Amino acid sequence: SSLEIKTSTNIYHVYVDVKLRHKLPSFLEKEYSNVLIITDSHVEKLFLDDVIHSFGTTTKVSYAVVPAGESSKSIENYFNLMTSAIENGLDRHSLIVALGGGMVGDLAGFVAATYMRGIDYVQVPTTILAHDSSVGGKVAINHPEGKNLIGNFYPPQAVVYDVETLNSLPEKEVRSGYAEIVKHGLISDEAFFNQVMEQNILSTFNPQILKKHLIKGISVKANIVETDEKEGNIRKYLNLGHTLGHALEAELGYGKITHGEAVALGMLFALQVSEKVYGVTLPYDTLYNWLSKNNYPLHLSRVDKYVLLNRMKKDKKSRDLKVQMVLLKAIGQSTIEQLDDEQLIQFLENFFRELV
Ligand code: NAD
Ligand code: ZN
Numbered sequence: 001s002s003l004e005i006k007t008s009t010n011i012y013h014v015y016v017d018v019k020l021r022h023k024l025p026s027f028l029e030k031e032y033s034n035v036l037i038i039t040d041s042h043v044e045k046l047f048l049d050d051v052i053h054s055f056g057t058t059t060k061v062s063y064a065v066v067p068a069g070e071s072s073k074s075i076e077n078y079f080n081l082m083t084s085a086i087e088n089g090l091d092r093h094s095l096i097v098a099l100g101g102g103m104v105g106d107l108a109g110f111v112a113a114t115y116m117r118g119i120d121y122v123q124v125p126t127t128i129l130a131h132d133s134s135v136g137g138k139v140a141i142n143h144p145e146g147k148n149l150i151g152n153f154y155p156p157q158a159v160v161y162d163v164e165t166l167n168s169l170p171e172k173e174v175r176s177g178y179a180e181i182v183k184h185g186l187i188s189d190e191a192f193f194n195q196v197m198e199q200n201i202l203s204t205f206n207p208q209i210l211k212k213h214l215i216k217g218i219s220v221k222a223n224i225v226e227t228d229e230k231e232g233n234i235r236k237y238l239n240l241g242h243t244l245g246h247a248l249e250a251e252l253g254y255g256k257i258t259h260g261e262a263v264a265l266g267m268l269f270a271l272q273v274s275e276k277v278y279g280v281t282l283p284y285d286t287l288y289n290w291l292s293k294n295n296y297p298l299h300l301s302r303v304d305k306y307v308l309l310n311r312m313k314k315d316k317k318s319r320d321l322k323v324q325m326v327l328l329k330a331i332g333q334s335t336i337e338q339l340d341d342e343q344l345i346q347f348l349e350n351f352f353r354e355l356v
Pocket of ligand 2 (some may be wrong): 180253259263
């Protein structure tokens with residue numbers, strides 16, 4: 001199966017199926033004589049050999065491995081990867097392969113975006129979350145002062161998504177990625193959202209269903225980034241659940257809660273706030289039960305609501321120190337609302353009181 005993504009500068013395809021990692025070059029429109037694979041220390045052990053061997057003998061293939069974990073999206077690793085690219089003789093016609101989750105995708109993509117003013121790269125996602133991060137062309141590294149502060153928009157030549165690689169994901173990474181699938185459902189399509197809510201994502205896992213959910217999630221994201229490549233209003237809808245999500249992630253520490261687990265709580269909050277602000281009924285209970293059944297962390301050690309409010313104000317999406325949140329008037333009908341501090345404190349208070 002393949003989806004087509006149009007950007008202002010190119011068109012690329014997203015291939016989603018099993019065993020694709022064994023035939024990576026067949027999805028590329030050009031032949032490359034020099035390839036650098038960038039991956040992390042977990043994915044290296046699982047899939048690096050498969051990807052190396054997918055290239056023929058006429059291609060020079062080298063690789064660089066960074067430690068697994070968010071802290072690898074650093075300026076130090078960026079510089080070391082530049083050195084690897086130079087030492088391995090990559091030129092403007094070479095290819096970088098980003099083999100891994102969103103961390104590797106963002107880091108390797110940013111290396112590709114800036115090495116010799118930009119060379120080709122291909123995304124080979126290996127996490128569920130990366131259905132989101134590998135599409136849309138955002139690449140970045142972190143600064144000690146904040147996530148993704150150094151980056152660019154730089155689309156890949158292709159996204160080659162081998163769903164077989166997802167079998168080895170730890171449960172919390174399954175939860176993390178599925179939260180973004182749920183998000184794609186909430187902002188676009190009630191029937192799809194309901195389908196996901198019927199699925200237990202931890203047991204009885206059916207690869208065909210997963211593939212269907214990933215393709216739908218990718219197409220929702222693709223439609224939005226095609227309409228709004230550089231983040232005007234519509235692309236902001238992708239931020240559903242992320243205002244509180246980012247605040248929780250930062251406050252609890254990146255090792256404690258995964259991105260998607262934090263976003264899941266943020267979406268629950270957004271549903272509750274939407275119900276109050278618009279007087280509508282939304283599937284808060286359905287989502288709560290689904291999260292609970294799939295062991296999402298719902299009961300957090302006490303978080304101070306004023307601290308959270310301050311974190312939410314620092315969100316890149318907030319203007320003039322007023323918090324902007326993505327809300328829903330209905331499933332598939334997103335809006336952006338600016339909220340007063342006092343109002344938000346009340347909503348947060350109420351949210352955490354009802355959770356425990
Ligand atoms: P990740 O890449 O750190 O992967 C999570 C963990 O899973 C890591 O320990 C990794 O080694 C391991 N892993 C990866 N594939 C595996 C596999 N197949 N089997 C077993 N373990 C595996 O994190 P992520 O959740 O994939 O991505 C998060 C990153 O994505 C963040 O840096 C975030 O900023 C970025 N992101 C970017 C965008 C974008 O638009 N560019 C969007 C969302 C998130
Ligand atoms: Zn996210």
